[in-house]
Amino acid sequence: MSANKLTPSSYTVDIAGEPTELPIVAINDKLAISLLMVIDMGVSFGERIGKVLAARLAATKPDIIVGAATLGIPVAIEVSRHLGLDQYVIVQKSPKIHLGDALVEHVTSVTSAGSQRLLLDRRAVPLLKGRRVVVVDDVVATGSSLAATLRLVRQAGADVVGIGVILTEGHDWRKVLGVDAALVTSLGHIPQFLVTNGHAAPDPATMAAV
Numbered sequence: 001m002s003a004n005k006l007t008p009s010s011y012t013v014d015i016a017g018e019p020t021e022l023p024i025v026a027i028n029d030k031l032a033i034s035l036l037m038v039i040d041m042g043v044s045f046g047e048r049i050g051k052v053l054a055a056r057l058a059a060t061k062p063d064i065i066v067g068a069a070t071l072g073i074p075v076a077i078e079v080s081r082h083l084g085l086d087q088y089v090i091v092q093k094s095p096k097i098h099l100g101d102a103l104v105e106h107v108t109s110v111t112s113a114g115s116q117r118l119l120l121d122r123r124a125v126p127l128l129k130g131r132r133v134v135v136v137d138d139v140v141a142t143g144s145s146l147a148a149t150l151r152l153v154r155q156a157g158a159d160v161v162g163i164g165v166i167l168t169e170g171h172d173w174r175k176v177l178g179v180d181a182a183l184v185t186s187l188g189h190i191p192q193f194l195v196t197n198g199h200a201a202p203d204p205a206t207m208a209a210v
Helices: 043-060 073-082 122-128 144-155 172-183
Strands: 010-015 018-026 031-034 064-068 088-091 103-108 115-120 132-140 159-169 184-186 192-196 199-202
Touching: 010 031, 010 159, 043 073, 043 132, 043 159, 043 184, 064 073, 064 122, 064 144, 073 088, 073 132, 073 159, 088 115, 088 122, 088 144, 103 144, 115 122, 115 144, 132 144, 144 159, 144 172, 159 172, 172 184
Parallel strands: 064 088, 064 132, 132 159, 159 184
Antiparallel strands: 010 018, 018 031, 031 192, 103 115, 192 199
């Protein structure tokens, strides 16, 4: 089933006070999600979400921001910029020649097929060891990718003082993150969608908590 066969075809979510229309994309015949592709949202969107997230995370007084490739990269850059920080660290997913001796965590994501590896360049360890770190990403859904990123950052000796995401999706991430769920700051929430005969309806169990 393709996204263009679903009705409705989009979902409007409030992101930090502004309505944003996202396409509804089928994961399988019974489940769909509203898809945020931050790299396609434009420069002004990135600047805005970075500014608001930075303001909400400023009280944690981070020394450095960590983001996960690929969609967490613009979030990390914009949050760092608005906090007045110059350096940031990106956790990679693609094996590259300089990552042969990287710290590694394995993860399965709802939007990626199969198991992936997250890699942290050991040369980034001195930037993180003993530092106050905020981890950022675009969306947290299952929480598995974010949990793996937290493990990598802590392996490097960092003190995780906050987590910032543009959107939370459903509630599965709370159980996966455990006590770290209390560190999450988001700019909005999206449900998952139950698909019946091509119609996508928000799953009440995944709606924002009242």
